[in-house]
Amino acid sequence: MRMRPTLYSGLDVNLLGGARRGRRGAGSFLTTAALVTLGACAPVGVDLAPVTPTPTGVHNIGQFVWSDLVTNDMATAKRFYGELFGWQFEDVVGDPVLYSVIHHMGVPIGGIVPVDDNDPDDNDLNAGGARWLSLMSVENVDEAADRVLRSGGHLDREPWNNPTRGRLAVVTDPQGATVVFVRSKGGDPPNREAADLVSGRWMWIELWARDVTAAVTLYQSVAGYSAESTDAFDSPEYRVLMRDGRPRAGVNLIPWPEVQPNWLPYIKVDDPAAVARRAEELGGTVLIPPAPDVRNGSAALLLDPSGAAFGIQRWPVDGDTAGGTK
Numbered sequence: 001m002r003m004r005p006t007l008y009s010g011l012d013v014n015l016l017g018g019a020r021r022g023r024r025g026a027g028s029f030l031t032t033a034a035l036v037t038l039g040a041c042a043p044v045g046v047d048l049a050p051v052t053p054t055p056t057g058v059h060n061i062g063q064f065v066w067s068d069l070v071t072n073d074m075a076t077a078k079r080f081y082g083e084l085f086g087w088q089f090e091d092v093v094g095d096p097v098l099y100s101v102i103h104h105m106g107v108p109i110g111g112i113v114p115v116d117d118n119d120p121d122d123n124d125l126n127a128g129g130a131r132w133l134s135l136m137s138v139e140n141v142d143e144a145a146d147r148v149l150r151s152g153g154h155l156d157r158e159p160w161n162n163p164t165r166g167r168l169a170v171v172t173d174p175q176g177a178t179v180v181f182v183r184s185k186g187g188d189p190p191n192r193e194a195a196d197l198v199s200g201r202w203m204w205i206e207l208w209a210r211d212v213t214a215a216v217t218l219y220q221s222v223a224g225y226s227a228e229s230t231d232a233f234d235s236p237e238y239r240v241l242m243r244d245g246r247p248r249a250g251v252n253l254i255p256w257p258e259v260q261p262n263w264l265p266y267i268k269v270d271d272p273a274a275v276a277r278r279a280e281e282l283g284g285t286v287l288i289p290p291a292p293d294v295r296n297g298s299a300a301l302l303l304d305p306s307g308a309a310f311g312i313q314r315w316p317v318d319g320d321t322a323g324g325t326k
Helices: 032-038 074-085 143-151 211-225 272-281
Strands: 065-073 088-091 100-104 107-114 131-137 153-161 166-172 178-184 202-209 225-228 239-243 246-253 262-268 287-290 301-304 309-313
Touching: 065 074, 065 202, 065 301, 074 088, 074 100, 074 107, 074 272, 088 107, 100 153, 131 211, 131 262, 143 153, 143 166, 143 178, 143 211, 166 202, 178 211, 178 262, 202 211, 202 225, 202 309, 211 246, 272 287
Parallel strands: 065 107, 131 178, 202 246, 262 309
Antiparallel strands: 065 131, 088 100, 100 107, 153 166, 166 178, 202 262, 225 239, 239 246, 287 301, 301 309
């Protein structure tokens, strides 16, 4: 079944573009101070969770292996995501807590990095907003970061070693999308097959870009992707980034100048409309509700209570659970 227009259709560009409306802007840049907070866990003695609980010894280059939420309200984030997706949280010992590992059905899938509005070291986050930061597996973190730098992007956090997660760097590409490069210690999670997709976990990620061609070219140089066109979203600009015969991410054109480029992660759900309603009840915002003319009603774009954007998606789009996919 063909999916209808891109998820951008009907988007409230004022919200995604960073308008305050009582919360952090979802589309604005995450500032250097916040990114250093993410990277500074190791210097103060906090080890970041490994991207897979069981070492694999295999690096799946181009795979997005982890996501960390940077937020100024960890307690509210835990309640929101816990009630919405059944996530559980394991705080790293400390006072205050500097990191919390997200678990789903016993499997670690991400983390939360708290930022204090009253801490002068974190004041710049007030202008940047909460955000999900996703980790892309690369062959060589330093070389990948250098490619972004030479292309006109910048380093938000220069490459560093975390004893439990591996080598990392935080970069913002020339169009303004922020991503974390990682060469994980112990290897990456196994490749996900269709039957492995579980409701309540990450299933996909898209780069929203102003120049699709330039974005594809950059990330091809970083992770060795090939790029394929698809008519699945009825969007001629949409590209699927492939590596080793597997789709790793999508790239699509932002139709409005108010929307900042960003990497948007998606969580698999069974009933997008029900999840969107529940998200609003929990203090979130529905930017794009499920609608028949937007991916056949299978997707929605949400903000959590602190303003971090993420997508939800039913998969397969028609709801068929054949092959073990839920």
